[in-house]
Amino acid sequence: MIATEVFLTLILMLTIFLGFELITKVPSTLHTPLMSGANAISGITVVGAISLAGNGQQDLANWLGAGAVALASINVVGGYLVTDRMLAMFKKKGS
């Protein structure tokens, strides 16, 4: 039986290489939306925080989880909305 950590590390390694390939193709004109979009994606922590915030234990982990849900949601909601607002401004000539 191979430990879970090994699989998780494999995923990490592959995604980093994939990430480098993807991001080098983003044109410099879109670097600001790329960063705010990355802010939104880093809000993925919300997924991990949800089960903690809902554990019903009223313990420290519960409160930390609720705080993390709030913070990460700022990133998710704010990040996607502001990125969309920016990308809507990029127009082709004549459009």
Next chain:
Amino acid sequence: MDNLIQYSYIVAAALFILGLKKLGSPATARRGNMLSAGAMLLAIVAALLDQGIVEYQWILIGFAVGAVIGAAAARLVEMTSMPEMVALFNGFGGLASLLVGWAALDTGATTFTLITIVLSVLIGGLTFTGSLIAYGKLSETIGSAALMFKGQQVVNSLIVLGVVASAVMFCIEPANSQWLYIVIGLALLFGIMAVIPIGGADMPVVISLLNSYSGLAACAAGFAINNNILIVAGSLVGASGIILTQIMCKAMNRSLTNVLFSGFGSVTDDTTEVEGEIKPISVEDAYYVLEAASNVAIVPGYGMAVAQAQHVVRELQELLEKNGCEVNFGIHPVAGRMPGHMNVLLAEADVPYEQLLEMDEINPRMESVDVCIVIGANDVVNPAARENEGSPIYGMPIINVDQARTVFVLKRSMASGFAGIANPLFYKDNTRMLFGDAKESIGGLVREFD
């Protein structure tokens, strides 16, 4: 149910990747962002199905608070303030990962999990305070200058040693949670210490790097709670930030170590000697030159953002084009306070993105440009970077505005820029200085055309 959640995460990961792929062109980027948002929604819904959840009240309250703040910020932020907003969001992401890592603490955990808890708390903590300092410097609520003091290196080394020691102690003795608190405290302190010695003009590098850290913190939290979607999404963000950091460093011809550890300007003495004299020009005379020009290049810098001049620049561009003139913009990678800052401002003012040329595209065309208008840019157009080996910015790639037939430099006064480096461009035979607020000067030109 557990399998359904895991498969949903896999679909979400695929959508995140497709979304980033679509960011490869401005034409598809908006759809890409929506795909990415869809991926996030799917991942959140899947997480809500977790059977370990017994009450939804705190999840909903947390989400409601975050969504309201996030939506308000996204709607209200000025495009000129995007660097501040990204800096703050980097910080929130870091703090969220710190809290998740902390909450994952379980005394029965394996050493591997304990190490990942320490990593998420450490990276998350330093990202949080580092980003707050970066925010303060960008918004000028604290001074944007590099803050250096005697013994800084020693203090920082002690903090690093303290972090390592308490992290090791925590992994040996996880039941004694005070070791984790010490790591948290030192991580927060280290974030502050790491960013205060970095000056305002180097902020593009810092926020790119913190952007990367916020992803890596999420990634570490993913390891701590065995969640693969956190690892995938976090490492994509981490990779993105690292690439942007590299691009920024290359555009300044400096190594990351140099940006992080040496306050700018304190390293080399400037030996640039300037010859010639300053030749000011009036708005009226500038108008006559522009009216006769058939090819104009505009090179904006941070000064354009400060003066909020992007809309009036767009008006000038339209008038010039109506006059039969070709107008292009030359954007240096480090113009502004974050990667792509100038592009967003000009897109906001409705400048089509095909006319925003990168440095490598505009430079070969420079010799056929009649008039090059430099708005609030300084170091990125300084020919000393090309000509003078003694200049602190020697070797930095620049936009060769001095090769245009005529150069107009819009500048408030002759006070030297942030880095205090002499700029021989201002003294060249083909340079004319248009002094005053950029917005007013260009507004004056627009009125002359009407």
